[in-house]
Amino acid sequence: MKKLLPYLAALLFSWLWVPSLLAQQKTISGKVTDNKGNPIPNATVTVEKTNRGTMTDAAGQFSLEVPENSNLVISYTGFRNQVIPAAKLASGSQVTLVEDVAKLDEVVVTGLATSLKRRNLANAVVSISSNELNGVAPAQTFDAALNGKIPGAYINANTGAPGGGLSVKLRGVTSVYGNTQPLYVVDGVFVDNTATSAGINTVTGAASTGATSTQDNPSSRIADIRAEDIENVEILKGASAAAIYGSKAAGGVIIITTKRGKQGRTRVNISQDLGVISARKLLGVRKFDADKAASLSSDPATSEALRQQFIAAEAAGKIYDYEKEVYGNKGFARNTTLSLNGGSEKTGFFFSASQKAEDGIVKRTGYRNTSLRLNLDHKLTDNIKIGIATNYINSSADRSLTGNDNAGVTLGIALSSTPGFAELHPDENGKYPNNTFAASNPLQTVALMRNNESVNRFLTGLTLDATLQKSDRSTTRFIGRGGFDFYQLETNALFPAELQFQTVNKGTSMQGNTQNLNTNFILSLVNQFRAGEQLNLTTSAGITQEKGDYNNLLNVATQVITDQSNVSQAGALSATQFRTKFQNSGFFIQEEALIRDGITVTGGVRFDQSSNNGDASKYYAYPKAGLSVNLTRLNVIKQGVVEDFKLRAAYGQANNTPAYGSKFTSMVVSNIQGYPGSLVNIQRGNPDIKPEKQTELETGFDIAFLGGKLGLSATYYNKKIYDFLMLAGLPASSGFSTQWTNAGDLQNQGVEIGINAKPVSNRKVNWNTSVNFWLNRSKVTKLTVPSTPLGSFGYVLGTYQIEEGKSATQLVGLNGQGVGVLGDAEPDFQMNSYNEVTFFNKLSLRFLLHWKKGGENVNLTSMQNDFGGTSADYDDVTNDKGLPDGVYRIMQVGSTAEVFVKDASYFRVREIALYYNFGTIPSIKFVKGLRVGASLNNYITITNYKAYDPEVSNFGTGFSSGIDVLPYPASKRATFHISIDF
Amino acid sequence: MKHNMLLKIALLLLGSVMFLGACKKEYGNLNSPTVEDFLKDATQSQLNNLVSGTESGMRNEITLYLDDVATIGREGYRFSGSEPRYVTDLLGANEAQLTNNAFYTTNPWAARYRVIKNCDVLEASANRSTQITAEQKKGYSGFAKTIRAYQLLLALNLTYQNGIRVDVSDPNNLGPIVSYDNGLAAIISLLDAGKTDLTGATVSFPLSSGFSGFNDAAGLIKFNRALAARVALYQKNYTASLSNLNESFFDLNGDLNTGVTHEYSTGSGDQLNGMFIPQNQNGEIRPAHPSFATDIVPGDDRISKATLRTSTASLQGLSSNRDVWVYTSSTASLPMIRNEELILIYAESKIQQNALPDAIVALNVIRGKHNMTPYAGGVTQSALLNELLYQRRYSLFYEGHRWIDLRRYDRTNELPKDRTDDDIWIQFPLPNTEG
Numbered sequence A: 001m002k003k004l005l006p007y008l009a010a011l012l013f014s015w016l017w018v019p020s021l022l023a024q025q026k027t028i029s030g031k032v033t034d035n036k037g038n039p040i041p042n043a044t045v046t047v048e049k050t051n052r053g054t055m056t057d058a059a060g061q062f063s064l065e066v067p068e069n070s071n072l073v074i075s076y077t078g079f080r081n082q083v084i085p086a087a088k089l090a091s092g093s094q095v096t097l098v099e100d101v102a103k104l105d106e107v108v109v110t111g112l113a114t115s116l117k118r119r120n121l122a123n124a125v126v127s128i129s130s131n132e133l134n135g136v137a138p139a140q141t142f143d144a145a146l147n148g149k150i151p152g153a154y155i156n157a158n159t160g161a162p163g164g165g166l167s168v169k170l171r172g173v174t175s176v177y178g179n180t181q182p183l184y185v186v187d188g189v190f191v192d193n194t195a196t197s198a199g200i201n202t203v204t205g206a207a208s209t210g211a212t213s214t215q216d217n218p219s220s221r222i223a224d225i226r227a228e229d230i231e232n233v234e235i236l237k238g239a240s241a242a243a244i245y246g247s248k249a250a251g252g253v254i255i256i257t258t259k260r261g262k263q264g265r266t267r268v269n270i271s272q273d274l275g276v277i278s279a280r281k282l283l284g285v286r287k288f289d290a291d292k293a294a295s296l297s298s299d300p301a302t303s304e305a306l307r308q309q310f311i312a313a314e315a316a317g318k319i320y321d322y323e324k325e326v327y328g329n330k331g332f333a334r335n336t337t338l339s340l341n342g343g344s345e346k347t348g349f350f351f352s353a354s355q356k357a358e359d360g361i362v363k364r365t366g367y368r369n370t371s372l373r374l375n376l377d378h379k380l381t382d383n384i385k386i387g388i389a390t391n392y393i394n395s396s397a398d399r400s401l402t403g404n405d406n407a408g409v410t411l412g413i414a415l416s417s418t419p420g421f422a423e424l425h426p427d428e429n430g431k432y433p434n435n436t437f438a439a440s441n442p443l444q445t446v447a448l449m450r451n452n453e454s455v456n457r458f459l460t461g462l463t464l465d466a467t468l469q470k471s472d473r474s475t476t477r478f479i480g481r482g483g484f485d486f487y488q489l490e491t492n493a494l495f496p497a498e499l500q501f502q503t504v505n506k507g508t509s510m511q512g513n514t515q516n517l518n519t520n521f522i523l524s525l526v527n528q529f530r531a532g533e534q535l536n537l538t539t540s541a542g543i544t545q546e547k548g549d550y551n552n553l554l555n556v557a558t559q560v561i562t563d564q565s566n567v568s569q570a571g572a573l574s575a576t577q578f579r580t581k582f583q584n585s586g587f588f589i590q591e592e593a594l595i596r597d598g599i600t601v602t603g604g605v606r607f608d609q610s611s612n613n614g615d616a617s618k619y620y621a622y623p624k625a626g627l628s629v630n631l632t633r634l635n636v637i638k639q640g641v642v643e644d645f646k647l648r649a650a651y652g653q654a655n656n657t658p659a660y661g662s663k664f665t666s667m668v669v670s671n672i673q674g675y676p677g678s679l680v681n682i683q684r685g686n687p688d689i690k691p692e693k694q695t696e697l698e699t700g701f702d703i704a705f706l707g708g709k710l711g712l713s714a715t716y717y718n719k720k721i722y723d724f725l726m727l728a729g730l731p732a733s734s735g736f737s738t739q740w741t742n743a744g745d746l747q748n749q750g751v752e753i754g755i756n757a758k759p760v761s762n763r764k765v766n767w768n769t770s771v772n773f774w775l776n777r778s779k780v781t782k783l784t785v786p787s788t789p790l791g792s793f794g795y796v797l798g799t800y801q802i803e804e805g806k807s808a809t810q811l812v813g814l815n816g817q818g819v820g821v822l823g824d825a826e827p828d829f830q831m832n833s834y835n836e837v838t839f840f841n842k843l844s845l846r847f848l849l850h851w852k853k854g855g856e857n858v859n860l861t862s863m864q865n866d867f868g869g870t871s872a873d874y875d876d877v878t879n880d881k882g883l884p885d886g887v888y889r890i891m892q893v894g895s896t897a898e899v900f901v902k903d904a905s906y907f908r909v910r911e912i913a914l915y916y917n918f919g920t921i922p923s924i925k926f927v928k929g930l931r932v933g934a935s936l937n938n939y940i941t942i943t944n945y946k947a948y949d950p951e952v953s954n955f956g957t958g959f960s961s962g963i964d965v966l967p968y969p970a971s972k973r974a975t976f977h978i979s980i981d982f
Numbered sequence B: 001m002k003h004n005m006l007l008k009i010a011l012l013l014l015g016s017v018m019f020l021g022a023c024k025k026e027y028g029n030l031n032s033p034t035v036e037d038f039l040k041d042a043t044q045s046q047l048n049n050l051v052s053g054t055e056s057g058m059r060n061e062i063t064l065y066l067d068d069v070a071t072i073g074r075e076g077y078r079f080s081g082s083e084p085r086y087v088t089d090l091l092g093a094n095e096a097q098l099t100n101n102a103f104y105t106t107n108p109w110a111a112r113y114r115v116i117k118n119c120d121v122l123e124a125s126a127n128r129s130t131q132i133t134a135e136q137k138k139g140y141s142g143f144a145k146t147i148r149a150y151q152l153l154l155a156l157n158l159t160y161q162n163g164i165r166v167d168v169s170d171p172n173n174l175g176p177i178v179s180y181d182n183g184l185a186a187i188i189s190l191l192d193a194g195k196t197d198l199t200g201a202t203v204s205f206p207l208s209s210g211f212s213g214f215n216d217a218a219g220l221i222k223f224n225r226a227l228a229a230r231v232a233l234y235q236k237n238y239t240a241s242l243s244n245l246n247e248s249f250f251d252l253n254g255d256l257n258t259g260v261t262h263e264y265s266t267g268s269g270d271q272l273n274g275m276f277i278p279q280n281q282n283g284e285i286r287p288a289h290p291s292f293a294t295d296i297v298p299g300d301d302r303i304s305k306a307t308l309r310t311s312t313a314s315l316q317g318l319s320s321n322r323d324v325w326v327y328t329s330s331t332a333s334l335p336m337i338r339n340e341e342l343i344l345i346y347a348e349s350k351i352q353q354n355a356l357p358d359a360i361v362a363l364n365v366i367r368g369k370h371n372m373t374p375y376a377g378g379v380t381q382s383a384l385l386n387e388l389l390y391q392r393r394y395s396l397f398y399e400g401h402r403w404i405d406l407r408r409y410d411r412t413n414e415l416p417k418d419r420t421d422d423d424i425w426i427q428f429p430l431p432n433t434e435g
Helices: A004-013 A130-134 A142-146 A239-248 A290-294 A300-315 A322-327 A411-416 A442-448 A860-867 A885-891 B002-021 B035-041 B044-057 B062-072 B103-128 B134-162 B180-198 B217-234 B238-247 B290-295 B301-305 B339-352 B356-369 B381-395 B402-408
Strands: A025-033 A044-047 A053-055 A061-067 A071-075 A082-085 A093-096 A107-109 A115-117 A126-129 A153-157 A166-170 A183-186 A189-191 A230-236 A253-258 A264-279 A331-343 A347-359 A366-379 A384-398 A450-470 A474-495 A508-532 A535-560 A570-595 A599-610 A620-630 A642-656 A667-669 A678-680 A692-705 A710-722 A725-729 A738-742 A744-761 A765-783 A799-801 A810-814 A819-824 A829-839 A843-853 A856-859 A901-903 A906-919 A929-942 A971-981 B259-262 B306-315 B318-324 B334-338
Touching (some): A082 A093, A107 A230, A126 A130, A130 A142, A130 A230, A142 A153, A189 A474, A189 A508, A230 A239, A239 A620, A290 A300, A300 B306, A331 A971, A411 A860, A678 B044, A678 B103, A856 A860, A860 A885, B044 B103, B062 B103, B103 B134, B134 B217, B217 B334, B217 B339, B259 B339, B301 B306, B339 B356, B339 B381, B356 B381
Antiparallel strands (some): A025 A061, A044 A053, A044 A071, A230 A253, A264 A971, A331 A347, A347 A366, A366 A384, A384 A450, A535 A570, A570 A599, A620 A642, A765 A829, A799 A810, A810 A819, A906 A929, A929 A971, B306 B318
16 A cells, blocks of 8 residues: 555656655754844744754744754745854844834735745735725725725625625726626635625516615625625636635635634734714715795795795704715724634634624615634644634625615605705605605605614534645645635515605515525645755646535515515515525636746636536636746846846636526516416527636736845736626617627726835834735627627716727717717726834834726716705806706706716725734733724825715626715714734 | 556546547537427427417516606606606607607517517417328418517507618628508508418417417407408598408407407516506505696596595606506406407597598497587587597507607697606607617
């Protein structure tokens, strides 16, 4: 049996196992500290070019048996590696690690089971540390915490409603109406990010039929994840890095690693945040006088009545600012986190329990999230490690009723036509008057309605890492990772009968129940082989499988019995069920070669089949390859001012599977008087639908100067999408309106430039900064279907339109002469800067700046307010016709959409915070650390965009972001933080 | 040895899962049947599902269709706090035009052709089914053809001289857009073919109460001929309209409301009548055009079709103090065609044939039923045409006629413009996807 082992290894990995020679041994011990003298626990100490090593204990101490003439490599996350000849190291000596500003030694995930140091990486992989993610001015949800932090991304908050809902597009749009969102992987588990509607379309009628629509603005389920638990986030932005994730990787991959237990004394931390949430901006309301009130009606008698109504209201002091009453509330936010972190030599654990509760800026809205996490790592033997990450989350969001509608029921639509002299307040019996200016009374709507999403979610990720064989030259490991993501989502929307707009339905109660189970596994063998002094090979191969099973059941009850929400207490009940299932299976092989410690060559391929493809049995291949050449390591450039200089290029392919059900021409249910009816769906099936294929070529360089105190990185990418998936418009006379089609090719090209620096570093002040610049340009290079407007409200108001030779995100509309290009949702460029300035090692100022230059929105918020005669600048006269601006702008409806397609540039101080670290408190022995701080999130925005916020999307996370229709206004937050270590 | 064991286990695991993982997975459609399920060998109950789906689908966007016709025909307005284009584009405010990709153009068109597609599936499925008799097949195909013709007519009513597509059975290879006149001719021949199929057919499918009295082969033929009478009238073929009336449910002395209607209910998967908006609402309302009350003859009981509001509604320079009150509950019936229209088709055909006394008899039936005195105006073709158009305007208020009637006589310029820069459109553009 023993003889078979090298044979098998050779069979699998095509090279032989060569045993190493034994050398003279000696024992060395020492202490590892940072430059301030603080011990670094859990630092890795290894003998260079071998697998032998240990870790430092809680006091930073280590002891290791090493060969006489070897070098020791000491490394720890966030610090530069130190290489010290064993001979130079006297027992008990101190090793000081310096901070890794340029992040050269950061370890980055490059395969499904392998990783590389950043200095050898062929891709520009963004990584976000827990401090950057959550350590400045924490956002409400994880997805919001990513905003402004990923160079190369266009992140957009769809709505300000509590509970989140963001769209993330990495390196441009990858699909037109296909999935454009990245894949999220938490501790090896592919998590679900579906946005499930509560059936709001039943009351809003935003889309013409059905209980749900793309305009219902639910939250994205990735929002459930707690940012506090996260150690690190890595973003693989395109196929060149993400190909190995196969058919789910076309939108990029966001790899989330949660905190793990560290050896040593159990550290207990309690953190408490208290904050205030308020609207980022209110638009203000029109200042009426008697004449303006009278001008609301063209009918002389009504006009006079309005004049009298205004005069009476003014005399009684009853002129209100309803916008402020509805959106101007202050919400209280609290967040408590308890975490325990510790471990022995064999077992490490991280436990956290946390709860946050936040009110929204609209009364009776808010967000609550309770989470429990237990991460365990255990060494079964020296060769077998198991890890388990478990997370239970309970979240609940009350999101109110905002956005587009065709029934006049949302808060925004109702406010848009309600002047301040209307009386909407309840009488002494608590009865709300009908709003005579709109279909609903927004104060009554806020007071009586409910739109809640609540989630119970379990996430479990398992890792088994078994070293199958190990020698000084070769290590073979079996790495199995997998897990499941299960959640149950309940949506609960209630509109009682006494609401002004419930005169027909007499009370509507909608209860939705969704269960989703995602499972996935990756089983792989990884061989690390030291073929010689100058060649290291890492081979991995394995199999993967991902499965998803989503089941949404929505009951819509109308004619509801007074004060009841139970759907059976109703005169009429309609049920809708929607299910999806998929299974992707694949296998992969990947080879990484490190030559002379300076050249890295990577190649890999993944084969995948998916039940969503037209041909479910067909395997698609996704290859990738990368090359990085480190000129300083190869001594082509002498180390000096330039510490490290690397050139890199990478290429990869990834696919995006078609949406579930693309293949079928369904017959949907359409009943009449109790007779069950089948009616052809408006979407025509496409049995030939293929996945869209993406190829990405990325190239760039990374330079570190001045001992790693200054890092510069530049990347260019060219991402081509072939056969992109589009829900194309069909000639409706065919009986069908849409069909999923492989509609053509498009291209995204872009540039990303980043600088990391430590401009000031002395005993008093330390300043770490990073500045990033990025831009993306897209172009539709081929279109095989007729070009039609999509994703908005047509030419009259400005719309997207896919057109050959044009930008994929162009906005077109009427321009006075016909239909022309009016703008583009793609920003000209974006920049961000993250800074941390520490004074005397105690006080630290952190801030994140974000500048989006260019990129247009379709601003229908202002249009609606003009149409309702209530916009704050309605009576200004800045147009050449000498008319009130509100009148002038409405006159443009139908002749030009230029007044709606508006530049949505902004400069934003996303996060700014001041923290003071007391360190240990001598008088209180058991307190090992104390930090206090204050932070502001999204407090300062400079923009010319005239609506609540330039970040908005009425159509949620899909392709067509930036359509602005009276959303829940975005909020800002001021928070006080205290954190105690025990 | 331990290492070897582990390796063996790992390889076994890899091998076995690779085998399992490579199995082909097809989940099928988990949410609904597919067209193919019906085309294979449909059972009678599947075919009946298609009939009900067709009847149900006919109601989709009918509200928007009626708002389109009634707004341009100045029967009323659709005031909406959330949708300006009802009062800008449809009324031609300022520079506004009807656009080829706006909801008012594309939605009604798509809804009609969706039903036509369903009729195609119904006919094809019935033809391929081995589980029904030849007479039953004729019943299904006669129904399908009749409904298809009706849907084409509604599409053509909006696009008028821009035409419609008639041959749409193959979605990959759509026939040409045909002119208004050819469109009407195609609709007539489709109705004729439907009548042929229905003759001697067995109707073994259930229809809603909107077809009560017309839910057998003979009844469906009457419905078919009523539609044919309307189309012949549009073709100015008055001989044909009169002969079609004879085979329909036309009854000069009958109930004006006898006919075929869309029905609504609160049942699961059913629809409510979107034309119903309670009286005296705000924000989302359907007020009558002010001329409805100013033009009506005193005493005409049809004034009740637009009731006085407690407060005048105003929007963007438009005002009205009456709500449209034709559909008085959320489950009120919505007529497709009824006897009152047939009597008026009879009167109009007689006027055109210069059989003026016959026309006056018919007009007096209508007048009598609406609390009006017998006709005492001029006995000329043109005077009687004016009288006829008045009766059609008030009898068929908000049933989708006035604009089309005035257009037939090239008299849309008689419609009032409420704001100086408003326009009166005569037709909708073809949806831009029709290329």
